[in-house]
Amino acid sequence: MAHIASIKRYELKGISKFVDDLINDCRVGGHDAKLPGIALVDPPCLGARCECEVEIRLQHEFQGGEGRLVIVGGGGVTVASVPLTDVTGRTVRVLLPPQEAGPLTVGVEGSLSEAAYATLLVLPSDACRDVEEIFVLMADAIREEASPLRSGTADARESLILESAWRDYFQPFATDLGGLLQVLAAKGQLSPRDSNLLHSQLVYMLQNCAWALAAYFLRACLSYGIPIKIGSCQFSEEDVDPAVLRRLAQEFE
Numbered sequence: 209m210a211h212i213a214s215i216k217r218y219e220l221k222g223i224s225k226f227v228d229d230l231i232n233d234c235r236v237g238g239h240d241a242k243l244p245g246i247a248l249v250d251p252p253c254l255g256a257r258c259e260c261e262v263e264i265r266l267q268h269e270f271q272g273g274e275g276r277l278v279i280v281g282g283g284g285v286t287v288a289s290v291p292l293t294d295v296t297g298r299t300v301r302v303l304l305p306p307q308e309a310g311p312l313t314v315g316v317e318g319s320l321s322e323a324a325y326a327t328l329l330v331l332p333s334d335a336c337r338d339v340e341e342i343f344v345l346m347a348d349a350i351r352e353e354a355s356p357l358r359s360g361t362a363d364a365r366e367s368l369i370l371e372s373a374w375r376d377y378f379q380p381f382a383t384d385l386g387g388l389l390q391v392l393a394a395k396g397q398l399s400p401r402d403s404n405l406l407h408s409q410l411v412y413m414l415q416n417c418a419w420a421l422a423a424y425f426l427r428a429c430l431s432y433g434i435p436i437k438i439g440s441c442q443f444s445e446e447d448v449d450p451a452v453l454r455r456l457a458q459e460f461e
Contacts, residue, residue, distance in 0.1 A: 243276065244268045245321030247298065247371045249314055252378055253329045253339040256309040264314060265371070266298045267323060280304060280328065282312040292316065309424075310393065311386025323375060327382040334420035334450070342381070342418060347373040385409060385425075392432045406434070414457055419450035426453075 244266040254260045264278060276292040278300055288302050307330045315325040329339060350373050354365070384405060391402060398406070406429065413422040426436050426448045436443040441456065 242270070243292075243316050243319035243321065243324075244270050244298075245316065245319050245323030246314055246326040247323065248374045249326055249328055251340060252343045252374065252382070253331055253336045254304070254307065254312075255333040255336045256330050257306045258333075259303065259306055261301055261303050262314075262328070264300050264302060266295060266300075266316065267321060269298055270295070277317045278302070278314075279317055280312055280314050282307070282310060287312060309389075311382075311390055326379060327386045329382050329386055331421070332424060335418075335424040338413075338418035338421035339382075342416060342421075343373065343378050345416070346377045349373075350377075381412075389425075389428060392428045395432060414453065417454075417457075419453045422453055423448045423450045 246264065247267045248263075248265040250263045250265070251260075254262070262280070266278075270292065272293075274293060277289040278292055278295065279286055280288045280302060287307065288304050290300050290302055294300060309331050312328040312330060313325055314328050329336075331339060347370055351369050354369060388402065388406060388409060391398060410422060410425060413425060426443065427445055430436055430443065430445045430448065436448070441447075
């Protein structure tokens with residue numbers, strides 16, 4: 209059983225280059241301080257190589273926005289875009305073509321909001337389910353701590369809970385993980401800070417029973433050339449399996 213406190217309290221370790229890439233992916237230009245940022249993306253993670261529809265929720269309603277786009281991009285390429293004028297209220301739905309595993313960026317072109325850009329992870333289906341479960345448990349933790357409803361509707365309260373979990377806890381986790389996966393896939397040089405983040409991400413996954421996600425992450429590390437050893441067990445790519453990780457975790461409890 210995962211520990212809710214450890215699930216919720218993930219803090220951004222930060223890979224500045226990846227954050228810079230997010231901005232480049234959205235092709236930002238002609239800033240407008242009134243443009244909204246991203247409040248929520250549902251689902252929070254997509255299955256690789258599958259056509260998916262995502263719901264993008266903006267921070268606030270915005271009148272106008274002619275010529276502005278809500279953009280989903282990755283690797284400097286725009287995957288999908290929707291005119292900001294097509295947003296109904298705060299929500300727009302975007303159909304994405306099948307994507308390979310890795311991080312995507314969601315953003316409002318030209319926004320100066322602190323939440324202008326968001327990470328949308330694309331992962332193999334079993335790892336994707338683990339990420340979705342982590343988000344659910346983050347929201348559960350906030351829901352347990354939330355004050356009783358005094359005004360407004362239950363739906364409005366639930367919306368605030370999901371946005372808070374997504375913004376304050378899930379996005380730091382997704383941004384760090386996306387940055388690491390990008391560095392590993394590109395065989396880029398890992399800084400000491402990145403190496404520490406690798407360790408903390410893996411511990412976080414294992415503590416929270418995200419076995420398939422941890423297995424995918426370990427395979428990426430092995431492919432990069434990072435040796436993996438847990439206790440006396442030295443792993444090869446063929447050995448990394450969610451069931452094996454679950455068993456080893458039980459042995460070390």
